[in-house]
Amino acid sequence: MSKKILELKDVSKIYGSLKALADINLSVNAGDWLSIMGPSGSGKTTMINLIGCMDTPSTGSVILDGVDISKENAASLTRIRRDKIGLIFQQFHLISYLTAVENVMVAQYYHSMPDEEEAMEALEKVGLKERARHLPAQLSGGEQQRVCIARALINSPQILLGDEPTGNLDEENEGIVVDIFRRLHSEGVTIIVVTHDPEVGDVAQRKIILEHGKIVDDINQSL
Amino acid sequence: MFWRMIIKTLVRQKSKMLMIAFTVILGVSLSTAMMNVMLGVGDKVNRELKVYGANITVRHQDAALMSDLYGLTEGLGVNDKFLYEEDILKLKTIFWGFNILDFAPILEGRAILSVKGRAGTAGEVSLAGTWTEKHAILSTGEELNTGLKSLRTWWEVEGEWLGEDDNNSVMVGKLLASKNKIRVGDAVTLTSNNGAVKNFIVKGIFNDGGNMDEKILMTLPAVQELMNLHGKISSIEVSALTTPDNDLARKAAQDPRSLSPDEYETWYCTAYVSAICHQIQEVIRDGVAKPVRQVAESEGTILNKTTLLMILITILSSIGSALAISNLITASVIERSQELGLLKALGAYNWQIVLLVLIEVMMTGLAGGVIGYFLGIGFAQIIGQTVFGSYIEIARMVILIVAVILFFVTLLGSVPAIRYLMALKPTEVLHGK
Ligand SMILES: Nc1ncnc2c1ncn2[C@@H]1O[C@H](COP(=O)(O)OP(=O)(O)OP(=O)(O)O)[C@@H](O)[C@H]1O
Ligand SMILES: [Mg+2]
Numbered sequence A: 001m002s003k004k005i006l007e008l009k010d011v012s013k014i015y016g017s018l019k020a021l022a023d024i025n026l027s028v029n030a031g032d033w034l035s036i037m038g039p040s041g042s043g044k045t046t047m048i049n050l051i052g053c054m055d056t057p058s059t060g061s062v063i064l065d066g067v068d069i070s071k072e073n074a075a076s077l078t079r080i081r082r083d084k085i086g087l088i089f090q091q092f093h094l095i096s097y098l099t100a101v102e103n104v105m106v107a108q109y110y111h112s113m114p115d116e117e118e119a120m121e122a123l124e125k126v127g128l129k130e131r132a133r134h135l136p137a138q139l140s141g142g143e144q145q146r147v148c149i150a151r152a153l154i155n156s157p158q159i160l161l162g163d164e165p166t167g168n169l170d171e172e173n174e175g176i177v178v179d180i181f182r183r184l185h186s187e188g189v190t191i192i193v194v195t196h197d198p199e200v201g202d203v204a205q206r207k208i209i210l211e212h213g214k215i216v217d218d219i220n221q222s223l
Numbered sequence B: 001m002f003w004r005m006i007i008k009t010l011v012r013q014k015s016k017m018l019m020i021a022f023t024v025i026l027g028v029s030l031s032t033a034m035m036n037v038m039l040g041v042g043d044k045v046n047r048e049l050k051v052y053g054a055n056i057t058v059r060h061q062d063a064a065l066m067s068d069l070y071g072l073t074e075g076l077g078v079n080d081k082f083l084y085e086e087d088i089l090k091l092k093t094i095f096w097g098f099n100i101l102d103f104a105p106i107l108e109g110r111a112i113l114s115v116k117g118r119a120g121t122a123g124e125v126s127l128a129g130t131w132t133e134k135h136a137i138l139s140t141g142e143e144l145n146t147g148l149k150s151l152r153t154w155w156e157v158e159g160e161w162l163g164e165d166d167n168n169s170v171m172v173g174k175l176l177a178s179k180n181k182i183r184v185g186d187a188v189t190l191t192s193n194n195g196a197v198k199n200f201i202v203k204g205i206f207n208d209g210g211n212m213d214e215k216i217l218m219t220l221p222a223v224q225e226l227m228n229l230h231g232k233i234s235s236i237e238v239s240a241l242t243t244p245d246n247d248l249a250r251k252a253a254q255d256p257r258s259l260s261p262d263e264y265e266t267w268y269c270t271a272y273v274s275a276i277c278h279q280i281q282e283v284i285r286d287g288v289a290k291p292v293r294q295v296a297e298s299e300g301t302i303l304n305k306t307t308l309l310m311i312l313i314t315i316l317s318s319i320g321s322a323l324a325i326s327n328l329i330t331a332s333v334i335e336r337s338q339e340l341g342l343l344k345a346l347g348a349y350n351w352q353i354v355l356l357v358l359i360e361v362m363m364t365g366l367a368g369g370v371i372g373y374f375l376g377i378g379f380a381q382i383i384g385q386t387v388f389g390s391y392i393e394i395a396r397m398v399i400l401i402v403a404v405i406l407f408f409v410t411l412l413g414s415v416p417a418i419r420y421l422m423a424l425k426p427t428e429v430l431h432g433k
Helices: A044-051 A074-084 A100-111 A116-125 A141-153 A171-186 A198-203 B002-012 B014-051 B061-070 B085-093 B174-179 B220-227 B247-254 B261-268 B273-283 B293-335 B337-345 B350-388 B397-423 B426-430
Strands: A004-015 A018-029 A033-037 A059-064 A085-088 A159-163 A190-194 A206-211 A214-220 B056-060 B100-115 B123-130 B134-137 B143-146 B156-159 B169-173 B187-192 B197-207 B215-219 B235-240 B287-291
Touching: A004 A044, A004 A190, A018 A044, A018 A190, A018 A214, A033 A044, A033 A198, A044 A059, A044 A159, A044 A190, A074 A085, A074 A100, A074 B350, A085 A141, A100 A116, A100 A141, A100 B002, A116 A141, A141 A159, A141 A171, A171 A190, A171 A198, B002 B014, B002 B350, B014 B293, B014 B350, B014 B397, B056 B061, B056 B273, B061 B287, B085 B100, B085 B235, B085 B273, B100 B143, B100 B220, B123 B220, B169 B174, B169 B187, B174 B197, B187 B220, B197 B220, B215 B220, B235 B273, B247 B261, B247 B273, B261 B273, B273 B287, B293 B337, B293 B350, B293 B397, B337 B350, B337 B426, B350 B397
Parallel strands: A033 A190, A033 A206, A085 A159, A159 A190, B123 B215, B169 B197
Antiparallel strands: A004 A018, A004 A059, A206 A214, B056 B235, B056 B287, B100 B123, B100 B187, B100 B235, B134 B143, B156 B197, B169 B215, B187 B197
């Protein structure tokens, strides 16, 4: 039985009169690969924000690696996010005037110390060593998302979080990204990915379905 | 990494940063110029007043009274009251005699002027007899050189100054000369109302810029002779080094008898203009010594008003800069909110983001400040040359003051942007399409 890395207990997130998340209970083990699916507006992004320490729940608690983050202030949320979470976004969010390798180094800078060699290695792992000196605008969408993954992984986070990481990619690039996830999973990285795409959702070891802020299905796909 | 990001941001946002730098250049150059002028000009005006000759005039008490009461400077009760020529040198014997730099007697007179070789007369003109370059030996044996030439350093003279013994020559004021087409070397005749007639050669034409320009300047003996007023003078112009007035000096100027003995002692032994005047009156019979207040005072009030104006300009330009900077920075931060939000998501603390933005702004401000400072020094010199006619000394202190103002102005201007940054949530900017 592997270690519990994340646990959501009776978590709700309320925006005015809208319950974006309603009494969610979920636990994720270290090394799990989880995909979150569900219709638009069902609360997927809201959930990712809570797990990623970018927001706090209205009620309930989010326990990340043994720490209840719902009680923490903004500065310690930043610290926890910095140390434990790697983020990937649908729109990549690379800094346009920095090269690929520099974009990776920014994450190092805010974590500890920029180390160009290490950053290059991270790019090599996603197959972008040759393109390390290019600006984001000179890279394809798939390549940009790979830079993003390299950046998310550079500080060895405990959880890799992705909100529709393949949403802007074509099938081929989607395949490349999914392959990277597969390899990371085999290396023991915990992966939580929100997706609309059944092909991406189905390769995960476990899939939960959200509807109206509630988990309506929790499917173990590892078998 | 940090610096690489800052430099690249600065380059990428160069139009906004240039605007900020430009704003700073404007503000700093204005403030620098104003402050340098403000600090430099107090000294300037003081020195100028000394250069501008007499700061005390001594007249007969009745003439002084008439001019105080009725504003009369000519006519009965003014022109027929005289001081004694023999008293003049006693000026150097007073307690503050050493502070008396220059002095010159003036004897006023009137005569009919006619120019040789021209029909008719040029009418009645004012005469002023004086010492131009007197070499005198005091009773103490001390020698001194003084005269009007030292009191009228700003005169532009065509031809030559009158020498001390040029009793047969005159100098003509520029207005009078041009009205009557008198040139250097012309022969003129002066006829006084008691019938004395004398011929003179025009040795020089002077431009005073004041009411002297309509007069004829002669040696003192020449006017005494022509007017038949031997040993008489109308007034003495004195240039003395004085200590700026304080409350005691102002109290004494009202009435020295209102002072306590101790105060009197202090006052008498300080080179206040009122103390010097008081001492002059003790040695010049029938004389009343008055500071030439009009000049000093009007210069003083003008100075105060300019100072106020300049402080106002400095404050307003600071506020203007702060507002402009605040707009520009806020716009720049909003434009980059995705990027800055991303940095937060990657683990940057609020203060790190704020520092990033502040350093960008401060660097831009510093660059603008340096350029602005040197521009401002240029402006100060232009103002100095055009308004005060001289070089303005650059006060080092201004650098510090301007730097402090600039620092707080940019900081203040950054406040809205900082508040925006603190409140910025990564979730709000990162998930939007
Ligand atoms: N900051 C907010 N203020 C108010 N309501 C919000 C806010 N963020 C999300 N919501 C609402 O909460 C609900 C869940 O939003 P969420 O973004 O989690 O949906 P989602 O499942 O990610 O949808 P999509 O698939 O379209 O990205 C939606 O109804 C949304 O309008
Ligand atoms: Mg979403």
